[in-house]
Amino acid sequence: MAILAQFDLVKPRFSKDDPRMEGFYSSTQYVNGLAERHPGFIWRESNEDQKRLDELWGEGYLYTLSLWKDPEALKDFLYRTPHDEFRRRGPEWFLPLRGPRVVLWWVDNNHFPTLEEAHEKMTLLYEIGPSLQAFDLKSSTLPAVIY
Template identity: 70%
Template sequence: MNRRLAQFDLVKPKFPKEDSRMEEFYASTGYVNGLAEQHPGFIWRETEENQQLLDQLWGEGYLYTLSLWKDVESLKAFLYETPHKTFMQRGREWFDSVSRPRVVLWWVEDGHIPSLREAHSRLTHLYEVGPSYEAFDLHSSELPTVLY
């Protein structure tokens, strides 16, 4: 079985989209998404976000990224070795901090496209159970995985 890495990232902006303090973030999203799409390990990202379902699952005001990558190394290379790193470092300017995990990773079979509901289930699993084969994060992606 060929597998791909699904990635989901949930953030809550500190300010409304129209607020001038969010202008630079929103102005850069096309650039950052383009960087991702041109990265060698990138496979797919959701481009038609379902805000209504997102609001139902997490509450109003959140934004998310749902994507597929060749592997963990490819995702980390994009996050930490491209200009995306600069935007990540500025995240506190734009987003509320959260006490629970906001990023979840999991393996999917080649050809499978993850859904927002699936991402919700995986992130909830990470909250409730902690890192496992079903749901893990960047910090736990190097840990040995036990299959039950």
């Protein structure tokens, strides 16, 4: 059985100790708790590897790497829980990115994705667009076509 891997990349507008970021950093534990209590949530990487993230994307980024039952469960968490309020505030805290900032892909239910895997999937999404190997929230409900 396959489950959904999700990777979200953001670049903060300001340093962590800047008062304008306080709303984001003070809510992180609360929002992570919302996710972890959601019925569609499976796993979230909690030992974030900032050094490896910097090597793959450059300095200054933050990320979330998680597993969900399916796209509908992830969308329910993102848009129909208090998380949505924080999501809408994203432009206050984060710079727009040139490419995609979220990538989704299917993994076996006993697989835990890595930053390297997320980088590969994000690169695929950026270079060729949504596919069976890497897609985004908008394309997660499109019918699968195999050529």
